[in-house]
Amino acid sequence: MSYIEENFNAEFDDKLRYLKLLSNQYPTIADACTEVINLQAILNLPKGTEHFLSDIHGEYEPFIHVLKNASGVIKRKIDEIFGNTLSQRGRKSLATLIYYPEQKLEYAQKSEPNIEDWYKITLYRLIEICRYVSAKYTRSKVRKALPKDFAYIIEELLHEQPDKLDKEEYYNEIIKTIIRVGRANEFIIALSKLIQNLVIDRLHIIGDIFDRGPGPDIIMDTLINYHSVDIQWGNHDIVWMGAAAGSEACIATVIRTCARYANLSTIEDGYGINLLPLATFAIDFYGDDECIAFTPKIENGNDYTDKDLNLMAKMHKAISIVQFKLEGEIINRRPYFKMEDRLLLNNIDYKEGTINLGGKIYKLNDINFPTINPGNPYELIPEEKDLVEKLRSSFLNSEKLQKHVSFLFAKGSMYLKHNSNLLYHGCIPLNEDGSFKRVNIGASGEEYSGKAYLDRLEILVREGYFYKNNPEAKSYGMDITWYLWNGVDSPLFGKDKMTTFERYFINDEETHLEKKNYYFELEDDEKACNIIFEEFGLDPNDSHIINGHVPVKIKKGESPIKANGKLLVIDGGFSRAYQAQTGIAGYTLIYNSYGLLLVSHEPFESTQKAIEEEKDILSTTLVLEQQVERKRVGDTDIGEELKLQIKDLELLLDAYRKGIIKEQR
Template sequence: MKKIFTNDNEIKSEIINLSAILNLPKGTEAFVSDIHGEYDEFAHILRNGSGNTRQKISELFTGKLTNDRQKKFAFLIYYPSEILKQSKDSFTNEADLDQWYFDVFNQLIDMLRYTSIKYTRSKVRKAIKSDFVYITEELLYADQNDLTKRNYYREVMDNIVKLGMADQFIISTCHTIQRLVVDHLHIIGDVFDRGPHPDLIMDHLMNRWGSLDFQWGNHDILWIGSSAGSKLCMANLIRISARYNNLKLLTNSYDIDLRALQDFAEANYQPLPVFSPRSDTGEKIPDDDALYDNTVQQAIAIMQFKLEGQAIKRHPDFEMENRMLLHKLSPDRKSIEIGGETYPITNGCFQLVDPDDPYKLTAKESDLLDDLIRQFIDSPKLRYHMSFMMNNGSMYLNYNGNLLLHGCVPVNEDGTMQKWTVDGNTYSGKSLFDFFESTLKEGFQNPNTEESLDSDIIWYLWTGKLSPLFGKAAMTTFERYFIENKDLHKEVKNPYYSLRKEEWFADELLKEFGLNPEEGHIINGHTPVKLGHSPIMANRKIFVIDGGMSKPYHKTTGIGGYTLLSNSFGFQLVTHEPFTTRAKAIADMTDVVSTKRVIEQSAKRKTVGDTDNGVFIKRHIAELQARLGN
């Protein structure tokens, strides 16, 4: 909403305010990626501001609090309700508890003052719970050296305790500090997949967080696409959910009724070893769940392969004919011909594949898919979550001179942009991203369950060789299920992934997206950084920050992944230890941050005036000055 001014003095006051804001230090940006439904670990990283909270406590309280007390104070800020209970239970004397409250009030207000120093009063006020704005501001902006008001401040704190508001005030102030430690959050793809609670992640972001954006990931596309009416996205989503014993997420969180699919699967399929669900936690999956996941996975996989064949036939432009494999099965379904070679089939489950028309759905399969996709479209909570992700998201983002993207920019071996021609139009580089984004937005705004180019392009984003979110020549799901020869399981990556080590290549990408290669960086997710490899590439111009939160990746990475911080002084890479459980983290007060490494330091401290928001403010100041001139 545009501000209305009634006289020149009001305009001049606004110019003074905006000009002052330009000189405040740039706020801290946090970059996280590949969360994969691991809510507890993600929430912990948000609570500790990727280690930023602990660092500020050290800066403020070293010499005042011991390291042990600093750690306890940090965990109070991370988990105020739980640490409050622990602390209160340790007191037997009411007077001692009251004194503890006063000490904590003062420490929290000091921390809030230190954290909010780079923000305007207006911004800080918006971060404070409305119930406590007046009280917090009175304490926050108090002059501690003013003896005449010292009794006044003491009386305020005394009454917070007497009126039974102490716990609520502490919890509220801790949450305010959490919000202010990081000014803006970038989620570089894949909130969804594998982990059990992407729904809680979305709820947390919608209810508790302020300024943020998403760069959609390949797994996010399956959920967005399902909400947009893509049966192919939905089939992949259900299959992956069954593979990771995660179908309860669909039923419990999004009210998707899978009983008809379960009955169909049990009636037509028997358990096969390769379809056994995987447990990310290492805990044994109950037998009933394992049977359910196994047969559902088979049923939906066969439907998926049929739907893929239909889509590939419709669109020769996709150049995915090598992904049509059902018609290459031998008559007895015990072998398959691929690339002129014959391979034996293991764990075959092709009883509902018609040899004369292998990509045709049975009547029952068709009815099931129609019912399921309608449920996905009509799920209020799914629509609510996906709308938030779409409204705050994009395929890529130019932000403060940096390029943020999840997967890759499809390129040839020499680094030139690969071109894709579809429906008579050719796209590459930035235009390819823009085309996918406009198609996805249109498809989401107008859900359609019928066959359409837009719906198939959304699915292509998941698995197509020129999809910036996939970045491989082919997805070998069929081969991994049914063929033991591991050479056929390999998925060849786009040249982007080897070229991104080169500085010249990073420069070309930044120029392609309209950014300055002398100052810009590319911040990338999607691929876990293997143990012994560096996430810093191209002479510090590309940072790969796959969060590594998904537990199966810990064996590959040896760590819990990376997050990135960008503050007024430069960039810091944060390395995380694998997270265990929320309860253990609280009980042992074990943090996940293992190291923070400065990877780029600004010659001059950056201000708001150096940011994209600064450009907007300067433009607005010019408009206001022009009004005064009139």
Template structure:
């Protein structure tokens, strides 16, 4: 059926108008590592964007204390209103003043969006009234009494709390147009599940897989080796309750197995949990499970290495090199420490005991049948990929494997060689196919996912070898060193970054690479801005376990129509204290790239699609017009 001419014209006009709006604000975060409270705060304050807007509008009329108070009301309306209620500050004048301030702010934030987009962001309840308040048009002077009466009646009817909350959440929604999560949602911190729940409800988002995300995906797809890593890391950081409580995984059989075969071993004591103190029983179970998972992991990984010679990882076959209290590596003997190898049969070092097999079959089945975990992994797959080229920037968690001379590292699987973009595309296809066929547990694909965790040619790992065994069982610290891929040195060079951007079809003159994965050691003078601004590394230490190394509480990035701003955050303490004391966590914002002319929607990735759509409609309209003339 032919689309009416008037509809075509309206849609063309609408698209052309949208293309000339200022570009929406992008928000980049990375390496969240389960730190929900800090992430939630950053998301609510838009990495300082809300404070910047409040200060630009009200800086001359409000004190710093009043600005703090208004900002925290916007960040946490429910909690802040609750506190003000306790303090009996919710007077008519408070509601009247606050509603006026929030309407002014929302008008300011909504000016670069279409009215249709703002309308869709409004809560259904009282959407009409909110829209009336937000869009007063030019007749505001003539309708001033009308608007004043709306606000007064809202307060009289005791609906001010709802309206204030709605305007606060609307401000949060309008301040950021799109969120990029550049990997590592999982592991170390206690609440990656809450982060995923928050992201599921977010209005516009993409995710680049991190190495810690990939082992959770791999385990869900059927990789027991990935599952062993998930269990070991969860035990190591005292987070077994994440599996048990958040995802409903029953660990009783694994606990019983671990208690049977393993004993007190200080090297496997869980790291101090910054959020709660583990009970003695929890501490002991974590210690025993970590030992069991570490040994089972070595066995399962050995099985993969033996059946996949194309992985070129035979140097990681270590269990069969153990003899008594020593191990032979590269024809040299080393004394073993913290040994817990009582379940290893030295006639077949990589064979699982029947009990180990039974326990892991049960755990894998539970992992794949957990409804909440399925929802979270499905969301990761829906929104995730290994890399993204977006608005001329290349977003990637880890690296693009390179050789010492800067060539793309060639990796061969099943007789086919891959490098650069083709390598990452191959990995992405394997992840997608493994997820789609997870009930079949295609070993070849799940082995590739495990390889992404620790293989030399992995874009997520980015090192020569993972030295988990050495760090647990050998004293010689030189053997603990994990040599990084040359990418991490070469990314300091502008020419290398331009080459990488070109490989992924982004404009090297306009864009940059945005990385996570490697914490920036601010205390040692390291900077997140590299290669003359062509490389930005925004892993600054959301994870509390990294903050003594980084010296800060994380980096985030804001990219609006005026350019890029890098935000460095101080460590987040406690949500309740932050709200009570209006203690924001942003420390500094640094301009990276300031545009002379504002970036328009037409200059963006979405803009290109809309331009193509407008051109297609234009051609359709021209064709219809010609046909109508011919008919006459």
């Protein structure tokens, strides 16, 4: 029985309709055969290199540098090619040129005594590196990555054959002419950026792009222009997504966090959101309040005056009180969130300046609450209502913020399965015995757990942002988005509560504790990991869980490698706030055709020093897994898709040869 007879027994008409559509793309037997040969060849190429990063938290300078140097991969490629022919200083200079071509070219034009010779040598070296890093890809894929202006020339040079003497002058003349017509600078920039693109086939961001650091907007602009990227939402991303959707509680939270870390410029300059109404409100109601507990944490070396810090502290306190009130509205509106223990404003004795937490009385370190009515503490006063409406309007009308959040929805998700790896930011809520926790997040009383829970949450978050004509569904979706920021069973948060109020108003640190979900106690348990793999349809024998969220305290001997290598935590402290705990400044996980590598980074000084003094990030590479046999495209998810395409094309060929479909000659 032929292939076509075997496969046409059922649903013949549907399959025939599909093959007729496919025949428009491949109108002859020759066309279909060529594509089968092409796809079959691609299956045997080495798999592309994937890079995984997590918890960047606005630290745009080290992040962008790590992208430019491909976590040290470019330097290693240079060493492999020129290790015996170029000095260490020369290799270092070449690497910096590839990372920052525009700036280094400007320097070279001032310092090189014979710029034409320098151009010629540099171009040959860059072409050699390009040829080396593009060898694992098809010509078609490389062609798509080529800059439009120089596509033909680069393609010719990449496929130069040095042993062919009759073409040697041809290639030399190309280089000479590029220099003579004044296009050497642009050509060097194009080659440098092509190298950067080719060494990272796909970039995975495992959450928390926003907050703490000074430039999440710069990171987002970089990601939008990146050639291949996906994002798994973190709790710090989701709260910005909620703010962009119009959630008032999320808006207040975003502003409070930026005020806490002296990053209000992200909101004002980065996203063009007017904070003057908040500043005016803060002066009116907290003008005589020192707001000591709300003094911003300075972590990025910003030089603020005492006056600046004083105003930020007042704005910080003002928006914090507004946040607590808005959160109270959600908790009361959604009793099934089970967050009644976060309704703290009505536990305060405003005369005595104390609060009752779990039957224990604590002294408050600040008792100035000019906007709180003790009889109805969650009611916004008229001035607060006006402030919230103005802020909401600014967030909804920030073109740049809406563009960035739209990108997070387009490229992002709660989790991702890719090439036998399961990616998510925080956790999968578990019970103490390792079973999936069943969670009710809606009025219907329906419970969700495991994969179904994450799937349901993602649908609701999307409804909260995209729904326009269903106010009730949009409101619920926005409240779920806020819940994912700090809810008791949020997989992005993973703790029983967020003790923001306690950290501000109570000195006793026992009230600051946040108990983690049982997932974090079980993440070193292979059995628990295997249960998660099976839930998500992955083979426990060759799969990995990759997440971030909780910084790995390397200084205290903690390892990012859990459950005998089945689970990898790659939050190594890109954020300066965590580097004292971690002892390093971030991780990159690299998955290439040879296996898994974990790269730990030392702190990055600055882009300026990287350019002027050629100071690269010092990185240490640890081989986690090494393949006996190199992985091919055929072993990947893309490979599975290509195999299906080959099967369909073979079916089309069978149809042509049986005369069921006529060739279009």
